[in-house]
Amino acid sequence: MRHAFAGWSRAARINFPGDKAVWSADRFESSRDGWRLFQDGATGASPVRFGLTGKAPQDARPAAVVSFVGKPRPYAARIVMRDAARSPRPWLAGDGLPPEAARRAVFAAGSDLAPRDLLASGARAGEVWRFPDSAAEALAALDPREPFLIEFLFRDDSVATARFEAGDFAAARAFLAMGPV
Numbered sequence: 317m318r319h320a321f322a323g324w325s326r327a328a329r330i331n332f333p334g335d336k337a338v339w340s341a342d343r344f345e346s347s348r349d350g351w352r353l354f355q356d357g358a359t360g361a362s363p364v365r366f367g368l369t370g371k372a373p374q375d376a377r378p379a380a381v382v383s384f385v386g387k388p389r390p391y392a393a394r395i396v397m398r399d400a401a402r403s404p405r406p407w408l409a410g411d412g413l414p415p416e417a418a419r420r421a422v423f424a425a426g427s428d429l430a431p432r433d434l435l436a437s438g439a440r441a442g443e444v445w446r447f448p449d450s451a452a453e454a455l456a457a458l459d460p461r462e463p464f465l466i467e468f469l470f471r472d473d474s475v476a477t478a479r480f481e482a483g484d485f486a487a488a489r490a491f492l493a494m495g496p497v
Contacts, residue, residue: 328497334460334483341488343373345496350433352376353488357478359468361385363436364478366466368452369444373492378451380466381430382478383442390468390476393424393445397454397464397482406459413463421467422451456489458482 332339341353353376354367362384368376380393398407399420407414424445435442455464460483468476 325494330491332484332488334481337481337483339483339485339488341491343492343497345372348433349431352492355480357480359476359478363439364466365436366480369434372496374495376492378447380445381434381442383436383439390470392469394421394467395451395464396421396467397458398462400457406462408461422447455482456486460484
């Protein structure tokens with residue numbers, strides 16, 4: 317058992333597969349921000365990547381990067397998930413999201429042009445939306461079978477939605493917490 321953990325603790329990259337999606341974790345350190353943990357999604361034809369970005373795994377913070385195809389830019393982004401205070405048990409019926417009254421939203425703290433290292437494969441430009449650390453804490457508390465949404469809000473009152481899976485987000489964060497390789 318000790319040798320198995322020693323081998324696992326030296327791993328630099330691990331994929332944490334879920335029911336429908338995969339969290340990819342990377343414990344390398346870099347001089348530039350990179351994806352330390354991510355899951356890929358989309359809203360329409362526009363790729364969306366969500367996860368934790370940073371120079372080192374233990375310093376990674378929640379972010380979403382979107383490369384909108386032919387749309388104006390959103391003015392806000394938010395993560396929508398089950399509110400554990402209002403609905404303490406996982407909500408797995410229907411589409412997996414509880415009724416609006418049992419949801420919570422965490423708004424992005426700001427946005428900027430995304431550095432190339434954070435763009436999805438094939439994307440030439442995009443925006444990075446940074447979320448508070450409380451968003452990662454809330455996602456880690458979800459049941460692995462639960463979905464969460466990232467919604468991008470536009471001035472014409474339209475909303476572009478990307479769906480993600482909580483999966484083994486908590487386990488992947490624990491892997492990052494072991495520090496860089």
